Amino acid sequence: MAIQTYVSPTNSLGNEYFEIFMGYVVDPIRVSVVNVDHKYCSSYSDPHYRTFDRSYYSMMHHDYFVLVRGNTKKGGRLEIQTATSICSDVSCNCAVAILEQNDLVIIDFCQRTTPRITVPRRKLSSGTVIHEQYGYRYYVYTHTGVLLEVTLHSRGDYSYMDISVLLPSDYHNNTMALCGTASDDHSDDFTKRDGTPAQSFEEFVDSWRVQEGENLFIDHASIPEVPDYDKVYCNCPGDVSDDPTIFVTLAWRRGL
Incomplete structure (x- = not known):
């Protein structure tokens, strides 16, 4: 599965720097989905x-x-x-x-x-x-x-x-x-x-x-508090700096 994003030329936020990104297309990102x-x-x-x-x-x-x-x-x-x-x-x-x-x-x-x-x-x-x-x-x-x-x-x-x-x-x-x-x-x-x-x-x-x-x-x-922790959503094997693959764990249920 590939995800590609596109910045709309509509400047609804009124940001003066928005024109820099008008029409910019982000390179596709490959997503490997593991159910x-x-x-x-x-x-x-x-x-x-x-x-x-x-x-x-x-x-x-x-x-x-x-x-x-x-x-x-x-x-x-x-x-x-x-x-x-x-x-x-x-x-x-x-x-x-x-x-x-x-x-x-x-x-x-x-x-x-x-x-x-x-x-x-x-x-x-x-x-x-x-x-x-x-x-x-x-x-x-x-x-x-x-x-x-x-x-x-x-x-x-x-x-x-x-x-x-x-x-x-x-x-x-x-x-x-x-x-x-x-x-x-x-x-x-x-x-x-x-x-x-x-x-x-x-x-x-x-x-x-x-x-x-x-x-x-x-x-x-x-009830005592416990330390917060940052959940790690995925473990990428080895050096993935040159590989735009994101390993994602998804749980799906009908109706959500």
């Missing part, structure tokens, strides 16, 4: 779960839970928590919080007609974006490639959300919690927070209830 298997987890409806390694189960408890907890060898930190509440005679997700490195975003739809979106800790890092679509779907793209998708629903007196998580390869085999381990082996999905396999489904669920002091919705001010 990798991305990891996808979802918690939807009342709620049903699909783990990163395609285990399926339902969980009807009302509480705060850890959906994803991950770390990378490069120092990345990821935590996604959900709040579930009574939804008719079952339970539903009504709020979600994502902490990636030091960026925290909370989407709260509990007993609300419109969502409340907050960034309680600090200004988001460059590259972390919150995007609204159609008024009921929200995307949080983190600067390291994690994607959180939230779709809002209202049914009678109840408001709830469907939650999906798309992981970049850095977090593969480096996650735990309700979404599983992202290890390509669904047999270890039901692992407790101490790293041991759960002996029952209830033991697994109870292990991932949010504990005192780690609640992203309530305790965010006391």
Whole structure:
């Protein structure tokens, strides 16, 4: 695949130096695209779960839970928590919080007609974006490639959300919690927070209830910060100074 750019002669910015670049055509850049298997987890409806390694189960408890907890060898930190509440005679997700490195975003739809979106800790890092679509779907793209998708629903007196998580390869085999381990082996999905396999489904669920002091919705001010790091998106073999090839890792999902 080749990418070529062209500078339009339309000077919409009013820059006095713009004429220097009028009509300039940048030399083509070759891009080698390497597709990798991305990891996808979802918690939807009342709620049903699909783990990163395609285990399926339902969980009807009302509480705060850890959906994803991950770390990378490069120092990345990821935590996604959900709040579930009574939804008719079952339970539903009504709020979600994502902490990636030091960026925290909370989407709260509990007993609300419109969502409340907050960034309680600090200004988001460059590259972390919150995007609204159609008024009921929200995307949080983190600067390291994690994607959180939230779709809002209202049914009678109840408001709830469907939650999906798309992981970049850095977090593969480096996650735990309700979404599983992202290890390509669904047999270890039901692992407790101490790293041991759960002996029952209830033991697994109870292990991932949010504990005192780690609640992203309530305790965010006391959660310690971690060093920021610059994500390396590709490793170019050898000296590529004379080779305009960029190795890019892309994860694609229908509808984004």
